[in-house]
Amino acid sequence: MRRRALVAGLMAAPSLARAEGPFPNRPIRLVIPWPPGGTNDIVGRLVTEGMAARLGQPIVIENRGGAGGMLGAEVVAKAPPDGYTLVLGGSGSLTITSLVQARVPYDVATAFAPIGMMALGPNVIVVHPSLPVHSLKELQAVARRSSPPLSYASPGVGSTGHAAGAMIAQALEVEMEHIPYRGTGPALNDVLAGRVPVFTNALAPMQPHIQSGALRAIAIAGQRRSTAMPALPTTGEQGFPQIEAATWFALLGTGGTPPDRIATLFAALNATLADPEVRRKLLEGGLEVEPSESPEAFARYFAEDRARWAPVVRRAAMRVE
Known part of the structure; x- marks a missing residue:
């Protein structure tokens, strides 16, 4: 009986996938792990408006602040890995928080599926x-x-x-x-x-x-001079290249989201970032537009960013109980 049920379930899976149709075919939720009104909120709403138009489905914003961004990130980490729940991640909410919080309810290295960068705030x-x-x-x-x-x-x-x-x-x-x-x-x-x-x-x-x-x-505090303040030298130009502290904004899904859905979201994201009006608004906000070459390239950046901050946090004995 159990074997028949298993076989029936396996046979039904493809038909269920076909019934669902092409991705996406229903609204997508974007969790912004900070209260409304901040830079994360502004970036998230601006970029997802363009993505929604390209994907043909609305993207519903959910602001869920608390614990340095950890509460909102947890919602996405524990959501079904189907591409319908995303998080606006960043250097604070994902990298620093995962290093300083005494108890993190997810493994930051595996709980999220990197999609791509949006912008960099030097x-x-x-x-x-x-x-x-x-x-x-x-x-x-x-x-x-x-x-x-x-x-x-x-x-x-x-x-x-x-x-x-x-x-x-x-x-x-x-x-x-x-x-x-x-x-x-x-x-x-x-x-x-x-x-x-x-x-x-x-x-x-x-x-x-x-x-x-x-x-x-x-x-x-970065590798390149800021477009908004081109005359101001970088930390590297002044002899301290190890000082690199840019605030980045990126899009991630739940770990295990199918690669084809990640690719669809990535294409909509980068098409939006190529829009001159979106770029203008981000630059006016003091942000550098920073699209990723691929989801894999952003995944490498994400891992490298955490590796760069880990010894700093450890030496400074930074800890939030």
């Missing part, structure tokens, strides 16, 4: 103008003389900004004190007020203050 290292620093070498010299240690702000314990500050201190071989805040806004306010002299964050929220002179930018 992090900029800024100081308050009262600090006599215009370069990383000058920051290193001032930090070595400082007693008590020079402090840096971050949006919170275990955030990308926390890890970036630790990376800078390690690369410069100096001691710096971490001052955590509850988000980018409060951290930025105290840096603008001169209460904390150093801050590293995505360029978009800091660009107006750099242009006004309220903050001084000393480096782009």
Whole structure:
């Protein structure tokens, strides 16, 4: 009886697949693991609007914040691997969170199916103008003389900004004190007020203050200069190539999603990123458009990003209980 049921199930599987029709034939859900209104939300809504038009199905946004992006990511990690549940992943919600959280309810290396990158937000290292620093070498010299240690702000314990500050201190071989805040806004306010002299964050929220002179930018923490600030040298150009802290935004599905469905989503994603209007809006937001060559290329980038941050997190003893 059991054998007959198994055979019947196997025979029914192809007909079920045929009955479902071509992918996608129903709405897709995109989980954004952060509250509405932030950069992740803006990027996700802009890109998925174009993807939905190309796929012929609506993409429904679900904002689910909490635990540094882990709560939203968990929803996708445990969803059926059918391509209908996606996550807007990033360096904070997937890479840093998986390294600093004491208990992660999924294996980040296998729980997700990488589809492709959307954009890259180059992090900029800024100081308050009262600090006599215009370069990383000058920051290193001032930090070595400082007693008590020079402090840096971050949006919170275990955030990308926390890890970036630790990376800078390690690369410069100096001691710096971490001052955590509850988000980018409060951290930025105290840096603008001169209460904390150093801050590293995505360029978009800091660009107006750099242009006004309220903050001084000393480096782009990445491999390439920013299109929005082409005159600002990178950390590598200043002799510290190990400082690389860009905030990336990407699309991933549930681990085990069939390759043909990943390919369909990848094609819609890259076609959207090639749209001049989408590119213009992303660039205006201080982001670099960064399409992947293939899902496999993005998978390699994802693994390399985690490998780059792991020793930084370990040396800084970053842990969120």
